[in-house]
Amino acid sequence: MKITGFRSETYFMKMDREVADANLPSGVEIMPASILFLETDEDITGVSLGYGGGVEHLFHLIEGEDPRDVLGLWIKINDYLHKAGNEGAATLVFSAIDMALWDLKAKIADEPLWRTLGAREGRVKAYASGLDYSLSDDELFCFYRRMAEMGVDSGKLKVGLDIDADIRRLGIMREALSIASDRPGLMIDSNEYWSPKQAVRYISKIEERFDLIWAEEPARRWDYDGLRLVSQQVRTAVATAENLKSIADIYPLIANEAADVLNLSSGHSGVTGCRQIANMAYAHNVPVSMMNCQANFMAQVAAALPGHTMMEVVDPGREHCLKYDNYVQDGFIHLSDAPGFGIDVDEAILKDLQENPPKGKGAFPFPRREGAGRYLVPPSPSETPWSS
Amino acid sequence: MKITSFKTTSLAAGMSRLCIEADDGAAGNWIIASALQSVAEKLADAALIGQEPRSTTSLWHDMLDRAGNDLQARAAAAALDVALWDLNSTRDNEPLWKKIGGSQKPANAHLSITERASGATQSDDVFFQQAAPFGFREGKVSACLTSKSLPDRIGKLFSALDASAQPPSLYIGAQGRCAPKDAIAAISKLEQLFDITAIEAPCPTWDISGTKKVSENIKAAVFNDLSIFGREGLLSHFRRRSLDIVQLSVLKDGVTGVLELADAAFGYELPILIASSPGNIGAHFAGALPYFMSLEIRDLPSKQTAPSAVTISNGWAQPGDAPGLGINWAQPSA
Incomplete structure (x- = not known):
């Protein structure tokens, strides 16, 4: 079997609700999306979601190749990107191609990807994540209650600009999830808005009231000293890495013991890159957690990763043209x-x-909000329905 | 699809062939030390029978959890894992390298002469003659670093290797017999005579500080021997950056473990050596591991305990296109 061509499609969609975080508390409804179709000479097409465009710049590396040789093709592309770097748009295309190749490898074997990757079962523990900064308190409760009704017993709240509101809304999230567990799992995500010392102060304050599983991106993605400092000074585990691009970016975090949990995504140089990071994390006894994505497609990968804890489910309505089961x-x-x-x-x-x-x-994408890393700029009433 | 049976058949030299069968008629084979048969049987009964054979990742971790710190059980788990991969790739009529996702790529290989197998220097000469047609450019000699005959053996190895394109690469298997400072002294003397690529276990591999000290005080790279198992054995070496190269083996890591640990090493950009195994099946990893460095060859194709489709030419081991591991079980072993 050989790869013969590709087709890429981009589009915009309107989600069922706004999503927001500390950097853009007013939120967005419109989301860009892309689909890559990799064609073969045997009428099987590989599909991947979420790249940005520019496949033509890398396609010559896989044209005519057997898609089952996906690890070998990953090495070939990675080596090709040596000088320019596996960064930015190149990583998005690299990731999209790798995912479509794995889709093909599994389809050729007529099996789900979770089985191709060696999982025993196609089943992954979920946690709810509202990307909820722009939701009112009532909407916040409704979202997490709806997830709890599906048995989801853990949730992650967007925080960062108003510590009193964060504590109040954590209580709302916990109450909503309490029908699924007597002790719901609670997490927070400040999306790099805080400095390390701000993170220590605010997380410590939250810890007076709540037992947190992890605090996500409490400092900049690359600041392994800052992330380690936070980890050392709070009880809560520090989670990070969602905005990094490859195992090379992750290395300083692991080598410097800066991350207690690694957030994985398809943007980590595809399924192959994602698995590399998970295997490195597993060797260091660091758990991993898969990020949210359209139609939860990366659950296929998460099911087969050693050390995987639970996967983020956002469910904002992003599947308009996608069929999945x-x-x-x-x-x-x-x-x-x-x-x-x-x-x-x-x-x-x-x-x-x-x-x-x-x-x-x-x-x-969300820009970085004024004051980030230095001082808090609380949301105005025009930005969030819950601010005063 | 489910695994239905596990059985073993005695081969020569204390080795047995293990066979795992599935309910669709597919079978996977590999080799195990006869002394580990009963351990493997118990592990297969507990962890494999009735399971889906394609669940390689989950089954590997399940077997490791059951094996715990029992090194015999770890070795048995590795053998069962290799047989599972043979079963899955044979059933899909794919060579192992393609089943794991690799490209077809020859493996850079190094000829390895062991102290135990070759004994006196004279035996090395016979081995070199047998190896000559395969054009090895890299070679490893195993001996204690303080052995008086070591410089002579290294010199003969150097002369026996193909130097037509570039100076041969020399490895020493030091067998972990020296204290760190003794190793540094001995290697420093050898480095005045030879350009050595890498030293295996210059001091005991469990001595992480010592290994790091040796690495920091010699020119050659340092790599581990096979006395450590899995992530437990490698974690402290990763943390201390005490190894310059990581050596993995299907005989203790299985196929799944090699893939996982090679990813972990890749995070540090540590090159991977694959230790020798029957049939030289480590050649299948060359096109799948991003930092594959070299495959150890002890079994020359004419002397294999498990005759395989792996061929060696100009110092490169080519895994071929035969399904699975590519081992010809009908052919009598050497």
Whole structure:
């Protein structure tokens, strides 16, 4: 079997609700998305979600190759990117190609990707994540209660700009999740808004009231000294790495004992890169947690990673043109036996989204908010419904 | 699909062939020391029978959890894991290198002469003659660093290797017999005579500080021997940056463990050596590991205990296209 061509599609979608964090508390409704189709000479197509564009710059490296040789092709692309670096847009394309290759490898074997990767079962523990900074207190409760009704017993709250509000809303999240567990798992995410010392002060304050599983990105993504300092000075585990690009970026975090949990994503140089990081983390006894994504497709990978704890489920309504059959029940993402990632594309809906782009509030990506790392700029009433 | 049976058949020289069968008729084979048969049987009964054979990652970790610190059980788990990969790739009519996702790529290889197997210098000469047609450019001699005959053996190895393209690469298997300072002194003397690429276990591999001290005081790279197992054995070496190269082996890490630990080493950009194994099946990793360095060859193709499809030419080991491990079980072993 050989790779013969590709097609990439980009589009915008309007989510069912806003998503927001400390850097853009007012949130956005519009999300850009992309789909890569890798074509072969045997009428099997590999599909991957979420790259940015520019596949033509790397396609010559895989054209005519057997998609089953995905690790070898990963090495080839990684070596090709040596001088320019596996960074930015290049990483997005690299990741998209690698994911589509794994989709093909599993489809050729007529098995779900979780099985190709050696998992025993297609089942991954989920945690709820509202990306909820712009949700009112009532909306916050409703989101986490809806997730709890699906058995999800852990949640992650966006925090950072108003410590009193953060503590109040953590209580709301805990109450909403309490139907799933007597002791819901609680996490917070400040998205690099704090300095390390701010993080120590604010997390310590929260720890007076709540037992947290982890605090995500309490300092800058690359600041291994700052992240380690936070980890040493609070009880809560420090989670980080979602915005890094490869195992090379992760190395300083692990070597300097700066991360207690690593957040993985498809943007970590694809399935292969993601697995490399997970294997390195496992060797160092550092748990990993898969980031949210459309249709929870990376649960296919998470199911096979040693040391994986639970995967982030956001569920804001991003699957407009995607057909999939995984679902959340009893607190777990359940994957089917559909081949590959188990994702199909409804071409008619995709075409409609491209021809009639939806209108709505804001667009990705979030900028960094004023005051970040230095002083707090609380949200104004025009930014969030809960601020005073 | 489920694993239905596990059985062993005695081969020569204290080795046995183990076979795992699935309910669709697929079978996977590998070799295990006969002394470990009963350990492997117990482990297979507990962890494999009734399980889906494609669940390689989960089954590997399940077996390790059951094995705990029992090194015999760890070795048995590795053998069972290799057999599972043979089963899965044979069933799909793919060579192992393709099943694990690699490209077809020859493995850079080094000829390895052991103290135990070769004994006197004279035996080395016979081995070198047998190895000559394969064009090795790299070689390893195993001996205590303080052995008086070591410089002579290294010199003969150097002469026996193909130097037509570049100076041969020399490895020494020091067998972990020296204290760190003794190792540094001995290696420093050898380095006045030879350009040595890497030294295996210049002091006991469990001595992490000592290993690091040796590395910091010699020119050659330092790598581990096979006395440490898994992430438990490597974690402190990673943390201290005491190794310059990581050596892995299917005989203790299985296929799954090699893939996982090679990823961990890649995080530090540590090159990977694959230790020798029957059939030289480590050649299958060359196109799958991003920092693959060299494959140890003790079994020349004409002397293999498990005749395989791996061929060696100009010092490169080519895994071939035969399904699975590519071992010809019908051919009598040497």
